[in-house]
Amino acid sequence: MVHEVKHLLHLENVYQSYGSKLILDNIDLTVSAGELCTVVGPSGCGKSTLLRLIVGQEQPHSGTVLIEGKSVGIPDKRRGIVYQKYSLFPHLTVLENILLGKRLTLGSFEWRKQKRQISEEALEFLKKVHLQEHRNKYPHELSGGMQQRVSIVQTLIMKPDIVLMDEPFGALDPETREQLQIFLLELWENHPMTIFFVTHDLMEAVYLGTRILVLSHYYSDDRGHAPEVRRGARIVADYPLERVASSTTIKSSKVFTDLVQQIRKEGFDPKSTTHVSAFNLKHKDSFQTLTPEEHAP
Numbered sequence: 001m002v003h004e005v006k007h008l009l010h011l012e013n014v015y016q017s018y019g020s021k022l023i024l025d026n027i028d029l030t031v032s033a034g035e036l037c038t039v040v041g042p043s044g045c046g047k048s049t050l051l052r053l054i055v056g057q058e059q060p061h062s063g064t065v066l067i068e069g070k071s072v073g074i075p076d077k078r079r080g081i082v083y084q085k086y087s088l089f090p091h092l093t094v095l096e097n098i099l100l101g102k103r104l105t106l107g108s109f110e111w112r113k114q115k116r117q118i119s120e121e122a123l124e125f126l127k128k129v130h131l132q133e134h135r136n137k138y139p140h141e142l143s144g145g146m147q148q149r150v151s152i153v154q155t156l157i158m159k160p161d162i163v164l165m166d167e168p169f170g171a172l173d174p175e176t177r178e179q180l181q182i183f184l185l186e187l188w189e190n191h192p193m194t195i196f197f198v199t200h201d202l203m204e205a206v207y208l209g210t211r212i213l214v215l216s217h218y219y220s221d222d223r224g225h226a227p228e229v230r231r232g233a234r235i236v237a238d239y240p241l242e243r244v245a246s247s248t249t250i251k252s253s254k255v256f257t258d259l260v261q262q263i264r265k266e267g268f269d270p271k272s273t274t275h276v277s278a279f280n281l282k283h284k285d286s287f288q289t290l291t292p293e294e295h296a297p
Helices: 047-055 094-106 108-128 144-156 174-190 202-208 248-252 254-268
Strands: 009-018 021-031 036-040 062-067 079-083 162-166 195-198 211-216 234-240
Touching (some): 009 047, 036 047, 036 202, 047 062, 047 162, 079 144, 144 174, 202 248, 248 254
Parallel strands (some): 036 195, 036 211
Antiparallel strands (some): 009 062, 211 234
Protein backbone atom coordinates (compact mmCIF):
# COMPACT_ATOMS: atom_id res chain seq x y z
CA MET A 1 0.00 0.00 0.00
CA VAL A 2 1.53 3.32 -1.10
CA HIS A 3 0.71 6.66 0.56
CA GLU A 4 1.59 10.22 -0.34
CA VAL A 5 3.96 11.89 2.09
CA LYS A 6 1.31 13.93 3.86
CA HIS A 7 1.56 12.64 7.43
CA LEU A 8 4.12 13.48 10.06
CA LEU A 9 4.42 9.86 11.14
CA HIS A 10 3.96 6.77 8.97
CA LEU A 11 4.38 3.12 9.98
CA GLU A 12 3.57 0.26 7.62
CA ASN A 13 3.89 -3.54 7.98
CA VAL A 14 5.96 -3.08 11.14
CA TYR A 15 6.98 -6.19 13.06
CA GLN A 16 9.16 -6.30 16.15
CA SER A 17 10.47 -9.42 17.87
CA TYR A 18 12.69 -10.14 20.85
CA GLY A 19 14.17 -13.57 20.18
CA SER A 20 11.31 -15.95 19.43
CA LYS A 21 8.69 -13.63 21.00
CA LEU A 22 6.74 -11.48 18.55
CA ILE A 23 5.82 -8.18 20.24
CA LEU A 24 4.34 -6.03 17.46
CA ASP A 25 2.46 -7.73 14.62
CA ASN A 26 1.96 -5.92 11.30
CA ILE A 27 1.46 -2.41 12.70
CA ASP A 28 0.02 0.18 10.28
CA LEU A 29 -0.28 3.75 11.49
CA THR A 30 -0.25 7.32 10.23
CA VAL A 31 -0.36 10.40 12.46
CA SER A 32 -0.95 13.92 11.12
CA ALA A 33 0.80 17.00 12.46
CA GLY A 34 -0.99 18.67 15.36
CA GLU A 35 -2.63 15.56 16.80
CA LEU A 36 -2.56 14.64 20.46
CA CYS A 37 -2.53 10.89 19.99
CA THR A 38 -2.93 8.68 23.06
CA VAL A 39 -1.97 4.99 23.14
CA VAL A 40 -3.38 2.39 25.53
CA GLY A 41 -3.23 -1.37 25.88
CA PRO A 42 -2.71 -4.22 28.35
CA SER A 43 0.52 -4.32 30.32
CA GLY A 44 3.32 -5.84 28.24
CA CYS A 45 1.53 -5.48 24.89
CA GLY A 46 4.31 -3.38 23.35
CA LYS A 47 3.26 0.26 23.89
CA SER A 48 6.76 1.30 24.97
CA THR A 49 8.28 -0.83 22.20
CA LEU A 50 6.22 1.11 19.65
CA LEU A 51 7.40 4.38 21.18
CA ARG A 52 11.06 3.27 21.06
CA LEU A 53 10.70 2.46 17.34
CA ILE A 54 9.41 5.98 16.68
CA VAL A 55 12.18 7.53 18.78
CA GLY A 56 14.75 5.43 16.91
CA GLN A 57 16.08 3.67 20.00
CA GLU A 58 15.21 0.39 18.29
CA GLN A 59 14.92 -0.64 14.65
CA PRO A 60 11.97 -2.83 13.57
CA HIS A 61 12.53 -6.46 12.64
CA SER A 62 10.79 -5.53 9.40
CA GLY A 63 8.57 -2.79 8.03
CA THR A 64 8.72 0.97 7.49
CA VAL A 65 8.91 3.77 10.06
CA LEU A 66 9.00 7.29 8.58
CA ILE A 67 8.92 10.83 9.96
CA GLU A 68 7.96 13.40 7.32
CA GLY A 69 8.67 10.80 4.66
CA LYS A 70 12.21 10.07 5.88
CA SER A 71 13.48 6.97 7.65
CA VAL A 72 13.29 7.38 11.41
CA GLY A 73 17.00 6.55 11.80
CA ILE A 74 18.74 7.09 15.13
CA PRO A 75 17.37 9.45 17.83
CA ASP A 76 17.67 13.10 16.85
CA LYS A 77 16.13 16.48 17.61
CA ARG A 78 13.11 15.77 15.39
CA ARG A 79 11.78 13.77 18.33
CA GLY A 80 11.54 14.91 21.92
CA ILE A 81 10.73 12.46 24.69
CA VAL A 82 9.34 12.79 28.21
CA TYR A 83 9.57 9.77 30.50
CA GLN A 84 7.79 8.88 33.73
CA LYS A 85 11.08 9.37 35.57
CA TYR A 86 12.08 13.01 35.48
CA SER A 87 15.04 13.68 33.18
CA LEU A 88 16.59 16.45 35.28
CA PHE A 89 20.19 16.71 36.44
CA PRO A 90 20.25 17.19 40.24
CA HIS A 91 23.30 19.49 40.21
CA LEU A 92 21.73 21.96 37.73
CA THR A 93 19.08 24.58 38.44
CA VAL A 94 15.70 24.56 36.70
CA LEU A 95 16.90 27.11 34.14
CA GLU A 96 20.22 25.32 33.58
CA ASN A 97 18.38 22.02 33.00
CA ILE A 98 16.15 23.62 30.39
CA LEU A 99 19.08 25.26 28.57
CA LEU A 100 21.28 22.16 28.60
CA GLY A 101 19.95 20.59 25.39
CA LYS A 102 20.53 23.75 23.36
CA ARG A 103 23.95 24.26 24.92
CA LEU A 104 25.07 20.74 23.98
CA THR A 105 23.73 20.80 20.41
CA LEU A 106 24.82 24.29 19.35
CA GLY A 107 28.54 24.19 20.07
CA SER A 108 30.47 26.78 22.05
CA PHE A 109 30.53 29.56 19.41
CA GLU A 110 26.81 29.36 18.50
CA TRP A 111 25.89 28.98 22.17
CA ARG A 112 27.67 32.22 23.13
CA LYS A 113 26.04 33.94 20.16
CA GLN A 114 22.51 32.79 20.96
CA LYS A 115 22.64 32.36 24.75
CA ARG A 116 20.73 35.54 25.58
CA GLN A 117 17.94 34.85 23.08
CA ILE A 118 17.57 31.21 24.16
CA SER A 119 17.62 32.16 27.84
CA GLU A 120 14.81 34.66 27.24
CA GLU A 121 12.85 31.96 25.42
CA ALA A 122 13.38 29.56 28.33
CA LEU A 123 12.14 32.16 30.80
CA GLU A 124 9.03 32.72 28.66
CA PHE A 125 8.33 28.98 28.76
CA LEU A 126 8.79 28.97 32.54
CA LYS A 127 6.39 31.88 32.83
CA LYS A 128 3.77 30.01 30.80
CA VAL A 129 4.04 26.93 33.04
CA HIS A 130 4.03 29.09 36.20
CA LEU A 131 7.58 28.21 37.25
CA GLN A 132 9.43 31.46 36.56
CA GLU A 133 9.91 32.12 40.28
CA HIS A 134 11.58 28.70 40.64
CA ARG A 135 14.17 29.09 37.88
CA ASN A 136 17.13 29.10 40.26
CA LYS A 137 15.97 26.16 42.36
CA TYR A 138 17.38 22.64 42.11
CA PRO A 139 15.20 19.61 41.26
CA HIS A 140 15.11 18.33 44.85
CA GLU A 141 13.47 21.61 45.87
CA LEU A 142 10.50 21.02 43.54
CA SER A 143 7.42 18.82 43.86
CA GLY A 144 6.96 15.88 41.49
CA GLY A 145 4.45 17.79 39.36
CA MET A 146 6.78 20.78 39.09
CA GLN A 147 9.69 18.55 38.08
CA GLN A 148 7.60 16.98 35.33
CA ARG A 149 6.60 20.42 34.02
CA VAL A 150 10.29 21.31 33.84
CA SER A 151 10.96 18.05 31.96
CA ILE A 152 8.24 18.94 29.43
CA VAL A 153 9.67 22.45 28.90
CA GLN A 154 13.15 20.90 28.61
CA THR A 155 11.79 18.90 25.66
CA LEU A 156 9.70 21.65 24.03
CA ILE A 157 12.49 24.25 23.88
CA MET A 158 14.28 21.93 21.42
CA LYS A 159 11.27 22.37 19.05
CA PRO A 160 10.90 18.72 18.03
CA ASP A 161 8.56 17.66 15.21
CA ILE A 162 6.89 15.20 17.56
CA VAL A 163 6.84 14.92 21.36
CA LEU A 164 6.72 11.34 22.66
CA MET A 165 5.53 10.78 26.23
CA ASP A 166 5.92 7.42 27.98
CA GLU A 167 3.64 7.30 31.04
CA PRO A 168 4.73 10.86 31.96
CA PHE A 169 2.23 11.23 34.82
CA GLY A 170 2.35 7.65 36.06
CA ALA A 171 4.41 8.40 39.18
CA LEU A 172 2.20 11.26 40.39
CA ASP A 173 -0.61 11.22 42.93
CA PRO A 174 -4.17 11.47 41.46
CA GLU A 175 -4.65 15.18 42.22
CA THR A 176 -1.29 16.21 40.76
CA ARG A 177 -1.85 13.90 37.80
CA GLU A 178 -5.12 15.63 36.94
CA GLN A 179 -3.48 19.05 37.30
CA LEU A 180 -0.77 17.95 34.83
CA GLN A 181 -3.41 16.67 32.40
CA ILE A 182 -5.02 20.13 32.36
CA PHE A 183 -1.59 21.74 32.06
CA LEU A 184 -0.72 19.57 29.04
CA LEU A 185 -3.99 20.38 27.28
CA GLU A 186 -3.51 24.11 27.84
CA LEU A 187 0.06 23.86 26.55
CA TRP A 188 -1.03 21.89 23.47
CA GLU A 189 -3.90 24.30 22.72
CA ASN A 190 -1.67 27.39 23.04
CA HIS A 191 1.39 25.93 21.29
CA PRO A 192 0.27 23.58 18.49
CA MET A 193 2.42 20.48 18.54
CA THR A 194 2.19 16.78 17.75
CA ILE A 195 2.11 14.54 20.82
CA PHE A 196 2.27 10.73 21.00
CA PHE A 197 1.22 9.91 24.57
CA VAL A 198 1.52 6.36 26.00
CA THR A 199 -0.48 5.64 29.15
CA HIS A 200 -2.04 2.71 31.01
CA ASP A 201 -4.85 4.94 32.29
CA LEU A 202 -7.92 4.74 30.00
CA MET A 203 -9.63 7.78 31.49
CA GLU A 204 -6.47 9.84 31.03
CA ALA A 205 -6.18 8.67 27.41
CA VAL A 206 -9.78 9.52 26.52
CA TYR A 207 -9.62 12.85 28.35
CA LEU A 208 -6.40 14.03 26.70
CA GLY A 209 -6.49 12.69 23.18
CA THR A 210 -7.75 13.98 19.88
CA ARG A 211 -7.28 10.34 18.86
CA ILE A 212 -6.88 7.12 20.82
CA LEU A 213 -5.07 3.99 19.63
CA VAL A 214 -5.79 0.67 21.33
CA LEU A 215 -2.86 -1.75 21.07
CA SER A 216 -3.61 -5.32 22.10
CA HIS A 217 -2.75 -8.98 21.57
CA TYR A 218 -6.36 -9.96 22.28
CA TYR A 219 -7.79 -10.52 18.78
CA SER A 220 -8.39 -13.31 16.26
CA ASP A 221 -7.45 -13.95 12.62
CA ASP A 222 -7.34 -16.77 10.09
CA ARG A 223 -3.89 -18.11 11.01
CA GLY A 224 -5.29 -20.74 13.33
CA HIS A 225 -3.93 -21.80 16.69
CA ALA A 226 -1.09 -24.21 15.85
CA PRO A 227 1.96 -24.00 18.18
CA GLU A 228 4.10 -22.48 15.43
CA VAL A 229 1.72 -19.52 14.92
CA ARG A 230 3.13 -16.43 16.56
CA ARG A 231 0.96 -13.42 17.28
CA GLY A 232 1.96 -10.03 18.58
CA ALA A 233 -0.02 -6.92 19.44
CA ARG A 234 -1.93 -4.99 16.78
CA ILE A 235 -3.92 -1.78 16.68
CA VAL A 236 -7.35 -3.26 17.38
CA ALA A 237 -9.18 0.10 17.60
CA ASP A 238 -8.50 3.67 16.49
CA TYR A 239 -10.97 6.37 17.53
CA PRO A 240 -11.13 10.08 16.70
CA LEU A 241 -11.94 12.10 19.82
CA GLU A 242 -13.50 15.55 19.98
CA ARG A 243 -11.46 18.17 21.79
CA VAL A 244 -14.48 20.12 23.01
CA ALA A 245 -13.50 21.12 26.54
CA SER A 246 -10.67 20.76 29.02
CA SER A 247 -12.90 20.61 32.10
CA THR A 248 -12.39 17.41 34.08
CA THR A 249 -16.16 17.18 34.66
CA ILE A 250 -16.44 15.51 31.26
CA LYS A 251 -14.94 12.36 32.81
CA SER A 252 -18.24 11.65 34.58
CA SER A 253 -20.42 12.00 31.47
CA LYS A 254 -22.15 8.93 30.03
CA VAL A 255 -20.54 9.34 26.60
CA PHE A 256 -17.09 9.44 28.22
CA THR A 257 -17.62 6.44 30.53
CA ASP A 258 -19.27 4.39 27.76
CA LEU A 259 -16.25 4.92 25.51
CA VAL A 260 -13.86 3.93 28.32
CA GLN A 261 -15.84 0.69 28.81
CA GLN A 262 -15.92 0.00 25.06
CA ILE A 263 -12.13 0.40 24.84
CA ARG A 264 -11.66 -1.81 27.91
CA LYS A 265 -13.69 -4.53 26.20
CA GLU A 266 -11.95 -4.21 22.83
CA GLY A 267 -8.38 -4.15 24.06
CA PHE A 268 -8.16 -5.50 27.59
CA ASP A 269 -10.58 -8.45 27.79
CA PRO A 270 -9.04 -11.77 26.63
CA LYS A 271 -12.55 -13.25 26.41
CA SER A 272 -13.74 -10.57 24.00
CA THR A 273 -11.61 -10.91 20.87
CA THR A 274 -12.38 -9.21 17.56
CA HIS A 275 -11.39 -10.63 14.17
CA VAL A 276 -8.81 -8.55 12.30
CA SER A 277 -11.34 -7.84 9.56
CA ALA A 278 -13.67 -6.18 12.08
CA PHE A 279 -11.33 -3.94 14.05
CA ASN A 280 -12.89 -0.62 15.08
CA LEU A 281 -10.62 1.61 12.98
CA LYS A 282 -12.76 4.75 12.84
CA HIS A 283 -10.11 7.45 12.49
CA LYS A 284 -9.83 8.97 9.02
CA ASP A 285 -6.10 8.18 8.85
CA SER A 286 -6.51 4.51 9.80
CA PHE A 287 -5.41 1.86 7.34
CA GLN A 288 -4.61 -1.83 7.54
CA THR A 289 -2.50 -4.17 5.42
CA LEU A 290 -3.58 -7.76 6.11
CA THR A 291 -1.74 -10.78 4.74
CA PRO A 292 -3.73 -13.66 3.10
CA GLU A 293 -2.83 -15.83 6.09
CA GLU A 294 -4.35 -13.31 8.49
CA HIS A 295 -7.53 -12.81 6.51
CA ALA A 296 -8.27 -14.85 3.39
CA PRO A 297 -10.25 -12.75 0.87
